[in-house]
Amino acid sequence: MSTNGAVIAIDHLQVEYRSRELGQETKVAVRDLSLNVQPGQVFGFLGPNGAGKTTTMNVLLGFVNPSAGSASIFGVDVRQPIARQRIGYLPELTYYYKFLTAEELLRFYAKIFKIPKAETEKRIDSILKLVELEHARKRQIKTYSKGMQQRAGLAQALINDPDLLILDEPTSGLDPLGRMKVRDIIKRLKSEGKTVFFSSHELGEVETICDRVAILHQGELKIEGSVQDLIKQHNTRLEAIFLKLVGYEEAA
Amino acid sequence: MVLLLVWCFGVGSRLWTEQIAGERISARPSVLKSLLGDSRRLFANHFFIKADEYFHAGYYPSIFDQAATDKKGAASAATTGAVTGDSHAGEVEWMNKPHDWIERFSRNFFPSDHVHLDTMDDDHGHDDHEHDHDHGHSHGHSHGHGHATDGHDGASGGSMVREILPWLRISAELDPNRVETYLTGSYWLRKRMNRTAEAKEFIRDGLRANPRSYELTFELARIYHEHHEDTGRARNLFNLALRYWNDSQRLAEEPDNFMLAQILVQLATLERIQGNPDRALELYQELRKVSPFPESIDRLISDTREGKPPTALR
Amino acid sequence: MNGNNILAISSIVIKELYRRKDFYVLFILTVLITVLAGSANFFNDPRIVGWLKELSLTLIWLSSLVIAINTAARQIPAERESRTIFPLLAKPVTRADVMAGKFLGCWLACGIALLVFYLFFGIVVSAKGGRLFTGDLVLAVWLHWMLLGMVIALSLWGSLLFTSVAANVTICFVIVVGLLFIGFHLGKVARQQPEPFQTIVMIVYNILPQFGFFDTRQMLIHGSHLKIVPVLLATLYAWAYTAFFLTGGWLAFRRRALN
Ligand SMILES: Nc1ncnc2c1ncn2[C@@H]1O[C@H](COP(=O)(O)OP(=O)(O)OP(=O)(O)O)[C@@H](O)[C@H]1O
Ligand SMILES: [Mg+2]
Numbered sequence: 001m002s003t004n005g006a007v008i009a010i011d012h013l014q015v016e017y018r019s020r021e022l023g024q025e026t027k028v029a030v031r032d033l034s035l036n037v038q039p040g041q042v043f044g045f046l047g048p049n050g051a052g053k054t055t056t057m058n059v060l061l062g063f064v065n066p067s068a069g070s071a072s073i074f075g076v077d078v079r080q081p082i083a084r085q086r087i088g089y090l091p092e093l094t095y096y097y098k099f100l101t102a103e104e105l106l107r108f109y110a111k112i113f114k115i116p117k118a119e120t121e122k123r124i125d126s127i128l129k130l131v132e133l134e135h136a137r138k139r140q141i142k143t144y145s146k147g148m149q150q151r152a153g154l155a156q157a158l159i160n161d162p163d164l165l166i167l168d169e170p171t172s173g174l175d176p177l178g179r180m181k182v183r184d185i186i187k188r189l190k191s192e193g194k195t196v197f198f199s200s201h202e203l204g205e206v207e208t209i210c211d212r213v214a215i216l217h218q219g220e221l222k223i224e225g226s227v228q229d230l231i232k233q234h235n236t237r238l239e240a241i242f243l244k245l246v247g248y249e250e251a252a
Numbered sequence: 253m254v255l256l257l258v259w260c261f262g263v264g265s266r267l268w269t270e271q272i273a274g275e276r277i278s279a280r281p282s283v284l285k286s287l288l289g290d291s292r293r294l295f296a297n298h299f300f301i302k303a304d305e306y307f308h309a310g311y312y313p314s315i316f317d318q319a320a321t322d323k324k325g326a327a328s329a330a331t332t333g334a335v336t337g338d339s340h341a342g343e344v345e346w347m348n349k350p351h352d353w354i355e356r357f358s359r360n361f362f363p364s365d366h367v368h369l370d371t372m373d374d375d376h377g378h379d380d381h382e383h384d385h386d387h388g389h390s391h392g393h394s395h396g397h398g399h400a401t402d403g404h405d406g407a408s409g410g411s412m413v414r415e416i417l418p419w420l421r422i423s424a425e426l427d428p429n430r431v432e433t434y435l436t437g438s439y440w441l442r443k444r445m446n447r448t449a450e451a452k453e454f455i456r457d458g459l460r461a462n463p464r465s466y467e468l469t470f471e472l473a474r475i476y477h478e479h480h481e482d483t484g485r486a487r488n489l490f491n492l493a494l495r496y497w498n499d500s501q502r503l504a505e506e507p508d509n510f511m512l513a514q515i516l517v518q519l520a521t522l523e524r525i526q527g528n529p530d531r532a533l534e535l536y537q538e539l540r541k542v543s544p545f546p547e548s549i550d551r552l553i554s555d556t557r558e559g560k561p562p563t564a565l566r
Numbered sequence: 567m568n569g570n571n572i573l574a575i576s577s578i579v580i581k582e583l584y585r586r587k588d589f590y591v592l593f594i595l596t597v598l599i600t601v602l603a604g605s606a607n608f609f610n611d612p613r614i615v616g617w618l619k620e621l622s623l624t625l626i627w628l629s630s631l632v633i634a635i636n637t638a639a640r641q642i643p644a645e646r647e648s649r650t651i652f653p654l655l656a657k658p659v660t661r662a663d664v665m666a667g668k669f670l671g672c673w674l675a676c677g678i679a680l681l682v683f684y685l686f687f688g689i690v691v692s693a694k695g696g697r698l699f700t701g702d703l704v705l706a707v708w709l710h711w712m713l714l715g716m717v718i719a720l721s722l723w724g725s726l727l728f729t730s731v732a733a734n735v736t737i738c739f740v741i742v743v744g745l746l747f748i749g750f751h752l753g754k755v756a757r758q759q760p761e762p763f764q765t766i767v768m769i770v771y772n773i774l775p776q777f778g779f780f781d782t783r784q785m786l787i788h789g790s791h792l793k794i795v796p797v798l799l800a801t802l803y804a805w806a807y808t809a810f811f812l813t814g815g816w817l818a819f820r821r822r823a824l825n
Contacts (some may be wrong), residue, residue, distance in 0.1 A: 060654045063824045089656035095648040097578060099585045112657045113573040156653055164655075179674045304614060306788075351753055354776055359752050360796035361709070362784045415616030418608045422617075 007058065007074060007164050007195045008037035014068035015055050015219075029055040031219040032069070037197055037212075042190050044206040044227075045199040048246050052054035053199040054092055056216075057168055060197075061089055071150075073164065075186070085238040088162035090153045090170050098142035102133050102152050105141065106159050123159060130185060131155045147172045154182065165189060167198035171205065182208055203239045207231075213238070217246050294428030303419035303436070415442045424457065431467050434458030438471050448479040466496035470515055481520055490519040509542040516542075520552070521562045529556050571663040575654075580678075589679055592629040596683065599625060600690055615696035616787055622690055623783045626683045627710075629696025631742060634676045634714045637720035639734045641668045642819070650800055651824060665722065665816045669808075672718045677711050695787050705792040706782045711781035712804035717742050719811035726818035745777045763811055775807045 015030040023162040030052040037043045047053050058064040059071050062078050073096050096105050105125060105181065110120040126133045130150040141152060150173050157165060170186075171179040179202070186196050186209055206213060207227060214224040222245045223230070227238065234241050350356035365440040420437040423430070434455055441451035452475050458468045473489030476482045493515050520535040533556055540549040555562075585591060600622045610615050640710035642664070645651040654664065684707050691698045717738070724734040752774070779800045785792055 058824075061652070063652065069790055083662050084656055085658045089653060089655060091649060091652040091656075093649060094653060095650065096583070096653070098648070099582050100578070102788055104581070108574055109653075109657060112568055112571055112659055153653070160657075252774060302620075351757065354750065354753060354771070357796065358776065358778055360793060361782050361800070363788050363790040414614050418614055418617035421608050442739050560656070
């Protein structure tokens with residue numbers, strides 16, 4: 001597998017969670033995973049609950065150290081902080097600093113990326129408009145609803161105008177309109193030439209916006225390929241492929 | 253957080269006490285008692301020591317130093333003045349040559365000059381009442397120890413004496429049965445601050461809590477004698493003190509003979525002034541039995557027989 | 567480490583402190599108690615100020631320790647609990663940046679709080695006509711602030727060692743107050759011990775941070791003067807311990823899994 005030019009390159013990655021209690025065996029969350037994401041792709045990272053999606057993303061962001069194998073982003077090992085300069089990340093579950101307003105939150109992250117002041121304000125305006133939080137920009141985040149917090153999360157992931165977005169279930173907790181909005185945003189990012197790597201349980205939505213998908217089950221990669229190829233190959237919808245891969249046999 | 257609460261609680265109840273004390277409501281001891289329980293004695297002792305610390309302008313041994321230098325019991329040596337008079341030895345010794353760099357360096361951060369507030373007048377001698385007032389009772393700033401501290405002016409000494417007083421007041425509120433608190437307070441008030449009225453009031457507070465204290469009665473008598481020139485009233489009070497002493501000490505295993513001698517000397521002098529030499533002689537005979545210096549009493553007796561006027565005791 | 571990141575993170579800490587109520591509550595409590603106490607009447611002498619100084623300084627010290635320990639101990643656990651640490655570390659930010667930023671923020675915030683507290687103290691004392699030497703007050707506040715630096719670094723470290731914030735706060739408070747009270751006296755205790763305990767206690771005595779160097783309350787109360795050279799030496803001493811605690815905290819943080 002060639003890693004040349006890949007935005008995300010995962011090579012024989014193994015992640016184990018060692019349990020603190022004695023007698024408990026170590027849990028292998030990701031098993032020998034190799035995966036490449038090419039620039040400009042929208043890549044759907046699928047798998048049932050507990051498959052190891054979040055764990056893989058945690059490795060990509062340097063939160064978790066792999067027990068074997070390696071991963072790099074833009075050719076830089078994920079253990080280097082500089083690898084994260086061009087990333088936007090939306091975590092699975094987060095409450096942002098509750099005592100800050102959306103505006104202040106974005107300003108804080110902009111400061112970390114050393115974005116000049118004038119540019120910061122311009123970006124904040126446009127991003128808040130994009131995620132439809134303009135009306136609440138001066139309110140502390142603790143007054144936000146769950147969906148609003150999710151949008152604030154999306155906004156912070158976009159503040160540095162990243163070339164790669166890693167989104168962990170970006171549409172969870174959003175209403176149908178909100179989901180459509182997020183899909184639009186992802187499409188727009190793709191049209192701007194950005195790479196998007198995201199996990200989701202919404203297979204219909206994955207089908208409509210993804211170029212490629214990978215399906216993970218119990219830490220192992222089951223299938224990887226372009227959405228169109230897979231559908232053609234199996235001659236069925238993504239959902240059916242998914243269910244078959246994870247061992248669910250439809251009563252026939 | 254818990255500690256802070258405890259502290260606030262302590263302070264709060266103290267303040268409250270202050271206010272109630274200001275309004276002179278007599279119910280306050282029970283209030284305090286129920287609030288603090290037996291720990292109020294501990295607090296009272298703490299604040300009594302605090303007063304002594306202020307007397308030394310912050311130059312004060314911690315309990316660790318006291319344990320190291322005074323084998324007889326830390327707090328008593330520092331605050332109450334040991335009867336044997338060697339508390340002073342402990343007092344100067346606790347801060348001798350530093351043992352290590354930490355000790356040496358730490359002295360830059362707390363008052364480390366041995367200063368007393370009591371050097372305004374020359375009290376290094378052993379003149380009668382200075383000596384006896386402190387020696388047996390109340391506070392350890394015993395003038396009788398005769399340490400010559402120098403280098404501070406009377407004015408600052410006077411202004412700092414006043415800072416001792418709140419601690420004594422608080423201590424008295426917390427433990428109203430501790431007689432020496434009142435005695436010490438009264439001493440500073442009348443001797444240094446010229447606040448005889450307040451001193452009298454404080455002693456009266458003490459008597460309210462300890463109605464049959466011969467020491468407090470004695471102190472009150474002295475106030476009438478020395479500050480009000482009210483010989484008659486003073487005589488009655490000295491007599492009362494004598495009676496209280498008899499009530500409580502006569503049958504005690506180790507009677508407070510020292511205090512008895514004080515009462516007798518004062519009372520005898522007053523009797524002489526009032527023209528009752530016979531009563532005075534009676535008292536002197538009594539005194540002779542308990543005095544460590546019977547010869548000097550003999551001199552007083554012969555003076556009285558010859559009808560000489562008594563030398564001023566003040 | 568990256569100065570830009572450290573400053574950005576510290577500014578968040580400061581913002582949090584002044585948006586939370588802790589500081590105001592403690593300050594108002596201190597003011598209230600001091601003012602109430604100031605109106606107490608002792609033997610009709612309005613010029614008595616020493617005990618008020620004592621009370622006010624004790625309250626200031628307690629408040630400052632509570633603020634410092636609570637603020638510092640909460641920082642990293644709160645980041646982990648609300649999972650804000652993830653988006654933060656997903657930026658080009660290292661854990662050393664987080665550690666240093668949190669420390670700086672807490673320290674500056676506590677410095678601001680100290681200024682407010684001591685300003686009030688100065689006002690109270692001068693209103694009562696008490697003596698106060700500005701130079702000594704400045705040095706005393708400085709030393710107090712240096713102490714808080716050590717305390718904050720210690721609590722940050724503790725927050726990475728203990729799982730519960732409450733446990734860490736309690737332990738730090740006990741350690742700090744305990745060292746303030748007995749730190750200087752361990753030497754005497756040591757000298758009374760038989761060997762080998764004497765050597766052991768002596769080593770502990772020399773290694774432990776002597777927080778007592780920074781407590782100059784008695785100097786302020788009794789009008790003694792602080793000298794500049796010892797203050798500077800004590801400052802270096804404080805920085806050495808602060809750096810040590812921060813390094814310890816950073817090592818603990820680095821090894822710690824995030825989820
Ligand atoms: N901190 C941890 N300690 C031990 N085991 C963990 C830890 N985090 C995750 N795991 C285990 O690793 C496996 C993968 O978890 P992961 O969170 O990556 O799943 P996921 O694919 O994101 O699932 P979901 O769709 O529910 O978000 C799970 O079996 C989980 O129990
Ligand atoms: Mg997940």
